[in-house]
Amino acid sequence: MTKPVTRFAPERQEIIRHSPRCHCCGRVTADKAFDSAVPGFSILRCPDCGLGRTWPAVSPQDISRWYPASYYGKENVRFNFIFEALTRLFRRRRARVLHNRVPRGPVLDVGCGRGIMLNHLRSLGYEAHGMELSDSAAWHAREQLRLEVATGDFLTSPHRKDCFNAVIFWHTLEHFHNPVEAMARARELLRPGGFLAVALPNFDSFQARLFGRNWFHLDVPRHYFHFGLKSLEAIMSRHAFRIVQTDHFCFEQNPFGWLQSFYNALGFPENLFYDLLKARSARTGVARKHPLALVMTLLILPPLLALSLLLTLVDAALRQGGTIEVYAIKE
Numbered sequence: 001m002t003k004p005v006t007r008f009a010p011e012r013q014e015i016i017r018h019s020p021r022c023h024c025c026g027r028v029t030a031d032k033a034f035d036s037a038v039p040g041f042s043i044l045r046c047p048d049c050g051l052g053r054t055w056p057a058v059s060p061q062d063i064s065r066w067y068p069a070s071y072y073g074k075e076n077v078r079f080n081f082i083f084e085a086l087t088r089l090f091r092r093r094r095a096r097v098l099h100n101r102v103p104r105g106p107v108l109d110v111g112c113g114r115g116i117m118l119n120h121l122r123s124l125g126y127e128a129h130g131m132e133l134s135d136s137a138a139w140h141a142r143e144q145l146r147l148e149v150a151t152g153d154f155l156t157s158p159h160r161k162d163c164f165n166a167v168i169f170w171h172t173l174e175h176f177h178n179p180v181e182a183m184a185r186a187r188e189l190l191r192p193g194g195f196l197a198v199a200l201p202n203f204d205s206f207q208a209r210l211f212g213r214n215w216f217h218l219d220v221p222r223h224y225f226h227f228g229l230k231s232l233e234a235i236m237s238r239h240a241f242r243i244v245q246t247d248h249f250c251f252e253q254n255p256f257g258w259l260q261s262f263y264n265a266l267g268f269p270e271n272l273f274y275d276l277l278k279a280r281s282a283r284t285g286v287a288r289k290h291p292l293a294l295v296m297t298l299l300i301l302p303p304l305l306a307l308s309l310l311l312t313l314v315d316a317a318l319r320q321g322g323t324i325e326v327y328a329i330k331e
């Protein structure tokens, strides 16, 4: 009699959380890529599909302590006024990009944050729905913008099935402790022919490979998984999504990924420059603790920024973007 083969079932969360088995391709063992700059965590990489994961994974019950109030900033304002203005411009661009592809109707932004993009989508005539982890994260979208935002677990959210024209994961899929389940849920909510829009850091990119543990976009342990295009394609095709477009040029994310990773690799206090761009209520205070590093950071900023912009163009031309945007259709 043949021995029954255990079905690969990433939806069985408890087993997966305690096993390094790959969520995308099911390979049983993973290689350790490097130790994280955050003590106590390592990054594993699947030798077959390249999917990275933070190990050990923080349990979903404990992850909230890695999202303190300062992570979102007072009244959900995360950046100083210059970068707030830039952020708003970028969100507007995101909404326009989606508008070029998605017909008007219900859309769901999973991890909608302050709801700025969703607000633009609403003004373009969409029925805008948002999803957020907690009430504090959803405060601005709900109270200031009067958007409809559900909070809690996306997998059991109150949204209707087969109804959305688009489900959007904009730098949020990697925050799910089980992205396979999240993808299955997105499929369930989308109408046939509906759009799935996913933007995330590209673990296969030049930035990621060059900088390793110093790569800005790792964001350990909040990012449970580190996708490259191969692993993202694998997870999408398993759920019968057909990719229609992949963009490697992202001016919002990619130059900064190079810039801050250079600083980190050069031995500056981790993410010091990023901290300078934040609103006062969201800062960690690292710049105040290291005044000399702050002066040096500003002194070498012009050449480093020029190099980062140049490398962003090279990345995009070679389809190696530090972050990628992938659009797919539910077949």
Ligand SMILES: [Zn+2]
Residues within 6 Å of the ligand: 022, 023, 024, 025, 026, 027, 046, 047, 048, 049, 050, 051
């Ligand atoms: Zn794999």
